[in-house]
Amino acid sequence: MLARTIAAAVHGIDAIRVEIEVTVDWGSGFMVIGLPDTAVKESAERVRCAIHQTGFDFPGKKVMVNMSPADIKKEGSAYDLPLAVGILAGDEKISPDKLDRYMLMGELSLDGSLRPIKGALPMAILARELHLDGFIVPRANALEAAVVNNLNIYGVDSIIEVVQFLNGDIDLTPTVVDTRAEFAKAQGIFPFDFADVKGQENVKRAFEVACAGGHNILLVGSPGSGKSMMAKRLPSIMPPLTLSEALETTKIHSVAGKLPQGTTLMTVRPFRSPHHTISPVALVGGGTYPMPGEISLAHNGVLFLDELPEFNRSVLEVMRQPLEDRIISISRAKYSTEYPASFMLVASMNPCPCGYYGHPKKKCVCNEYQRTHYMSKISGPLLDRIDLQIEVQPVDFDQMSSKAPGESSAAIRKRVIAARMLQERATPR
Numbered sequence: 001m002l003a004r005t006i007a008a009a010v011h012g013i014d015a016i017r018v019e020i021e022v023t024v025d026w027g028s029g030f031m032v033i034g035l036p037d038t039a040v041k042e043s044a045e046r047v048r049c050a051i052h053q054t055g056f057d058f059p060g061k062k063v064m065v066n067m068s069p070a071d072i073k074k075e076g077s078a079y080d081l082p083l084a085v086g087i088l089a090g091d092e093k094i095s096p097d098k099l100d101r102y103m104l105m106g107e108l109s110l111d112g113s114l115r116p117i118k119g120a121l122p123m124a125i126l127a128r129e130l131h132l133d134g135f136i137v138p139r140a141n142a143l144e145a146a147v148v149n150n151l152n153i154y155g156v157d158s159i160i161e162v163v164q165f166l167n168g169d170i171d172l173t174p175t176v177v178d179t180r181a182e183f184a185k186a187q188g189i190f191p192f193d194f195a196d197v198k199g200q201e202n203v204k205r206a207f208e209v210a211c212a213g214g215h216n217i218l219l220v221g222s223p224g225s226g227k228s229m230m231a232k233r234l235p236s237i238m239p240p241l242t243l244s245e246a247l248e249t250t251k252i253h254s255v256a257g258k259l260p261q262g263t264t265l266m267t268v269r270p271f272r273s274p275h276h277t278i279s280p281v282a283l284v285g286g287g288t289y290p291m292p293g294e295i296s297l298a299h300n301g302v303l304f305l306d307e308l309p310e311f312n313r314s315v316l317e318v319m320r321q322p323l324e325d326r327i328i329s330i331s332r333a334k335y336s337t338e339y340p341a342s343f344m345l346v347a348s349m350n351p352c353p354c355g356y357y358g359h360p361k362k363k364c365v366c367n368e369y370q371r372t373h374y375m376s377k378i379s380g381p382l383l384d385r386i387d388l389q390i391e392v393q394p395v396d397f398d399q400m401s402s403k404a405p406g407e408s409s410a411a412i413r414k415r416v417i418a419a420r421m422l423q424e425r426a427t428p429r
Helices: 043-053 080-090 096-101 120-129 139-145 159-166 179-186 201-213 227-232 243-256 280-284 313-317 320-325 368-375 380-384 409-426
Strands: 002-011 014-025 030-033 062-068 102-104 134-138 152-156 217-221 302-305 327-331 336-340 344-349 388-392
Touching (some): 002 120, 134 139, 201 217, 313 380
């Protein structure tokens, strides 16, 4: 018997419909065609064990699986659930009546339980566009997918629940999320606040100007002057995400598998701080199995590069085009894709190799050649894309020991939002 189930593949940050056709006929063997990767091919044993947990036997016949469209690579273990359901339907153990009305995705454990998957949000968006009745996912992904309105999201714990639901033995309760209420409730919650920063008023002012205009900024100062500490507080003074920005940001992190479990929407602008040993591919994205890089994970937020001269020059140079175009196009022999990359670049560095050139109390031990060579690690074209460069001096003891709190992030943020609104009114339509 021929059975069909509906699944999805992630391409870029969007999902594409995948139809899984399964035939169970006389013979023996298990074959999957349609450009499956190793993880999909290995699903045979996971599916076999999971089916036994449902109380049914794996068909003792020839099982042929076709994943269409056949010219798109199928990657990952998220196809386990639609494969298992298709095999059971092809063996006439599941009623086929509901199969064309629901999208199924999930990784199976050997005991039949479901593990979370990547990219549940863009898949849910696709399910709504296809006008399906619902999307069945592992319970760990239910809140993430339920952000999509006008679509029933069913979070399940095991394949047994899915089989019983499709056979009409049980009813599943949809996961409901009030997207706008969740979004509004989480606004303004930040782990770091500028009220904790003593002194450095000129740097705070530079950050305020940078956020108001969306400028990139470079901090130059000695170790211990507070560059990293202040950079971490930058998202707290940036304008709040709009709902569309939050959805787009959440999609990127969902595809990359970086979304914390139980998260519905990302409501705080992302802050990414990769180590200086990062590779060009990890920064811009791509790889054997294409994934968003750090510049895309920082989309609508901040990309902080600490110790800028220590980054490999080839890594820094790949940021030239994304800083201009706000998008990264990745073309390889086997695929071509685009990821959004509209981020605010914040970089910090020491003024010299020893770090104390210009320090009011500590003496620099570097000569002029060493300082010049150190600064020349950053190319002119990249520096040209950094709008603000500011020197950060260490805070003296009197300011540091003061009990008076600094200006709060909320107060600075109000001025940033007011400046943005003024710019919007002044911009001709």
